[in-house]
Amino acid sequence: MKHKYTYIVIEDVELQRENLIELLNTRLGLALIDSFENAEDAYNFLANEDNPRPDLIFLDIEMPGASGFNLLDAARRFCLSAKVIITTAFAEYAIKGYEYNISG
Template identity: 70%
Template sequence: MKQKYGYIVVEDVELQRENLIHLLDTRLDLQLLGSFENAEDAYEYLADEQSPAPDIMFLDIEMPELSGFNLLEALRRSPGQMKVIITTAFPNYAIKSYDYSISGYLLKPIELDKLNHSIDKAIGELGDTWPAAPPEPRHFLLIKEKKRWVKLGYEEILFCEGANVDVRIVTPGGAYITRERVKNLEQALPPTLFLRIHDSFIINLSYIKSYASNFTSVSLCFQSGSPLHTLNIGPKYRKKFRRMMQQEE
């Protein structure tokens, strides 16, 4: 059985962050992996494959710029085993919080016995002692553009184009640019709806208008009369594209 459970703390008030860590230090089965004063830094840590994956996240709700709910929405696209315990001064977020299958909702000032109860519950869920609710199917992509989060329904996305560490996502209302790699976006999008056709391109299969008979290019448009976008299909992606098109016939 695992002896140490890694955790992170996301709390914008330094004193409250330190007080919580002090309480958590009383447990021999927990190990601090990181503490963050905002949701943006926490998301960057969690999205980094090189960072040790935490088992439990202690999360504040009301924070400058991005809230705890913003962070939970962003993490829904890449669900994992991490359990979430909310720590907040506001009771009115409780009902909404449980939409995210949290393991505990603690009001500040945090009481040690209630904290320990939530931790024990989270550890139980990690060990399948408490059955966790299955994740709900996703029908949208949540991206970060500059200092805001943008929610895009899958049906809104025509294609994604990568350039260095940015991705341009083309929709009927215009293009959005997010700091992300094409590979990560490919993993986040459902393979039944989207296909990578090039090192730089991911397309929405629903909007294919036509494609070259030798499978070197494909044309996309949202609807009749909309602009037509013709994209190259990379050599190493043509076999899979051809197979997908043959399945549609």
Template identity: 45%
Template sequence: MKAVIIDDEQKARRLLRLLLEENCPQITAIETAEDLPKGVALINKFQPDIVFLDIEMPGYSGIQLLEFFTPEQINFEVIFTTAYAEYAIKAFELNAIDYLLKPLRHDQLETAVQKAIQQIGQSKVSERLEELRNTLKVSNIRKIGLPVSNGVLFVELDDVIMMEADRMYTKVFTTGDGELLVSKPMKFFTDILEDVREFYRPHRSFVINLKHIKQYVNQDGGYIIMDNQKLVGISKDKKDEFFQVMQG
């Protein structure tokens, strides 16, 4: 069987190829592409049985695969890869589309490949992808509502740098609106961000966006410098976990 991997991150492409080679002997040929247009050209040339497709890529989302093929041309199974569990998992499961959550695990991959092999030719992939696209239109909301003095400010999750507990309030530091004092305790945010993989709690007083880490300093017990130059401490019992998360 043949597979195509489409992912804008070179590290992710290499890791998935390695995991396939080590754990999925049914797949004997693998090609990779760094974006959706190149991936489409590769699919047309290579005629894969399975396509591993990152759902979040610059330029084109993976779900836009439907714009490049007619329903009859999609004669391969699709397995999406995603780091964004909070909206994607429910949408995938509702529409019988397989997915792999980053960081990838070999057991998860083996199960997904086995399932994809069993499904080949059994149902129209294009119909399942269309339903997935419709579901994501209503559930792909990447904003958070912050209660502020004159109402609720909606901020893109990617624009949230970090949060700092301030008794019954929380300081939210953003790229566009600076520092905001929000009338919610930290627990409110840890609960709603629990499944949002880019947010991490290195210390009981802080929640950080891993995308906005600038540096780790191995002094004074160890601390993190964020993109806004704020310093964030790491609890002793969180250090090993933090490095595992960052290396994942």
């Protein structure tokens, strides 16, 4: 049986989070593990070793109260093999993302 890639979504805007999940599930056939509307909940999920490790992490960089780049460091620490795809409407964050050697 073919491996179905798993993922989590970290996005504070509910409509964008729901649209991304629908696209990833229906068009790409990916398997959602969980989604988070804030960095704190996502960090707690990633830090818990009992939780499944995603293959992909879709990460919004601009969130209230936290930098997605701080969460990116945690994601790399807790999910060594996961690929991180940043989602942002801000060009400066996209450029900074390349400095972190991430996709998106």
